[in-house]
Amino acid sequence: MxxxxxxxxxxxxxxxxxxxxxxxxxxxxxxxxxxAVSQQIRALxxxxxxxxxxxxxxxxxxxxxxxxxxxxxxxxxxxxxRAVSSKTTSFGERxxxxxxxxxxxxxxxxxRLPRFHEQHPDLDLRISAxxxxxxxxxxxxxxxxxxxxGNYPGLHAEPLFSEALTPLCSPGLLKRKGALKRPDxxxxxxxxHDTSIPGGEQDAWERWLALAGAKHIPTxxxxxxTLAELALQAAIDGAGVVLGRIVLAEADLAAGRLVRPFKTVxxxxxxxxxxxxxxxxxxxxxxxxxxxxxxxxxxxxxxHRPPQTL
Numbered sequence: 470m471x472x473x474x475x476x477x478x479x480x481x482x483x484x485x486x487x488x489x490x491x492x493x494x495x496x497x498x499x500x501x502x503x504x505a506v507s508q509q510i511r512a513l514x515x516x517x518x519x520x521x522x523x524x525x526x527x528x529x530x531x532x533x534x535x536x537x538x539x540x541x542x543x544x545x546x547x548x549x550x551r552a553v554s555s556k557t558t559s560f561g562e563r564x565x566x567x568x569x570x571x572x573x574x575x576x577x578x579x580x581r582l583p584r585f586h587e588q589h590p591d592l593d594l595r596i597s598a599x600x601x602x603x604x605x606x607x608x609x610x611x612x613x614x615x616x617x618x619g620n621y622p623g624l625h626a627e628p629l630f631s632e633a634l635t636p637l638c639s640p641g642l643l644k645r646k647g648a649l650k651r652p653d654x655x656x657x658x659x660x661x662h663d664t665s666i667p668g669g670e671q672d673a674w675e676r677w678l679a680l681a682g683a684k685h686i687p688t689x690x691x692x693x694x695t696l697a698e699l700a701l702q703a704a705i706d707g708a709g710v711v712l713g714r715i716v717l718a719e720a721d722l723a724a725g726r727l728v729r730p731f732k733t734v735x736x737x738x739x740x741x742x743x744x745x746x747x748x749x750x751x752x753x754x755x756x757x758x759x760x761x762x763x764x765x766x767x768x769x770x771x772x773h774r775p776p777q778t779l
Contacts, residue, residue, distance in 0.1 A: 477549075479513040480542055482506045483521060487539045490529050498607075543623075544748045547606060565754045566595040568603035568613040572665070572697035573741075576717040578614070585761050592754055600665075605746040611755055613744040616667055626742040627759075630716065630766065633734040634666070634673060637713040637727045638704050645707070649730035652683035659709035660691035663700040666714075667739045674712050681733040701727070716741070 485495035486506065496503040514521050521535035531539065569578055574596055582594070597603065603610040605624070619626035636655065643649060646657060655678075666673050674688040692709060694700040697717055704711040705726045713727070715734065721727040743759060 475513050475516050476509075479509040479516075481546065482509040483513055483535075484539070484542050484546055486510060486522065486529065487531055487535060487542075490531075492529065540748075543606075547746070547748045563591060563754055564593045564595055565758055566597060566609055566611045567758070568597045568599060568608070568610045570600060570614075570616065570665075571598040572701075572717060573614060573616070574598045575698050576701065576720065580720055581765055584765065585758070588761060589757050592757060594758075605749070611745070611749070611752070612758060614741060615744055616741050617739050619740065619742045621742075621744055623747060624744050625747050626744045629741040629743055629762070631736065631740045633715050633736045634677060634712050635715060635729055635734045636677070636710050636731055637701070637718055637722070637729060638710040639707045639726065640728055642704075642707045642710070643728070643730070649710070652678060652681040652731060652733070653686070655683060655710060656686045660686075660688065661700050661703050661709040661711035662691055662693040663697045663711065663713065664693050664695050665697055666712075667737065673735065677712055677733065677735040680735055681731060 481499065482495060482505075485498050486492055489495050489498070492503045492506050492510075496506045499506065510521065517534075519534040520532050521538070523530045523532050575598075578596070585594075597608065597610065602615065602621070603613045605611075605613075614629070615621075615626075616632060619628065636649070638649070638658070642658070647654070649655065649658070660674060662674065674686075678684075678686055678688065692703060694703065697714055700711045701713055701718055701721060703709065704713065705721060710730075712735075715722075718727055722729065743762065745755065749755070
């Protein structure tokens with residue numbers, strides 16, 4: 470005889486507490502009281518005949534049994550969520566939700582999307598432009614593109630291309646204030662800072678200037694922006710010289726809206742990654758987008774690694 474399954478509500482409570490290691494936070498997420506969560510966990514432990522959490526007055530941690538059970542519970546809940554979602558989707562509707570940083574979305578992804586829609590006209594994309602990392606399960610995200618080191622617990626990260634910084638400015642600025650022939654000439658220009666640069670923008674200009682051999686240029690002054698696209702737009706508008714991300718500025722450089730006065734580049738120790746949940750059920754839509762993405766890299770000058778199978 471098949472052993473009866475625990476109630477779904479108790480499994481959801483277990484997963485929420487295990488993920489957040491907090492009964493109160495789990496209760497807030499599930500819109501119930503902490504007492505209700507505790508009661509469901511106790512009932513689940515009694516049914517399974519084992520302790521799932523080690524509790525103290527100040528902390529909650531998973532027991533060995535709870536740690537072993539968590540991945541399978543998360544995978545099961547993910548599959549249930551996908552199954553319900555597929556049944557409630559309108560007939561013929563195919564969607565893919567992609568989480569990207571706002572600057573990457575506007576500067577790199579959006580200009581390339583028409584080519585994707587030409588290849589997959591029946592697939593609708595949902596672009597979630599957020600600065601923070603996506604919660605794949607709660608936000609129903611299928612894929613994400615992020616700039617970082619690729620260390621995302623519970624997620625599979627596939628490197629796309631690297632990033633580097635170099636001074637960028639508008640041609641009009643050089644006409645007004647004179648050409649930038651040597652890095653030391655930057656002292657005649659206002660510096661634009663992108664404060665969203667991973668690893669800290671405070672010393673990014675200093676590191677580039679040192680690499681280029683420039684001296685006595687005050688990097689503490691200038692205009693600061695919290696989004697890379699705003700910093701690049703300020704440079705396009707002639708507000709100064711930005712230490713910009715070359716990948717994001719690709720289209721503006723090709724169109725002549727920005728120019729690179731110097732060849733010196735400062736490589737970042739982070740890369741762009743295509744990220745997906747390890748627990749996500751295989752869907753052809755994910756493969757379509759991934760194949761198109763790597764195909765677009767192969768047809769351009771971007772650095773990429775050989776595609777692998779999802």
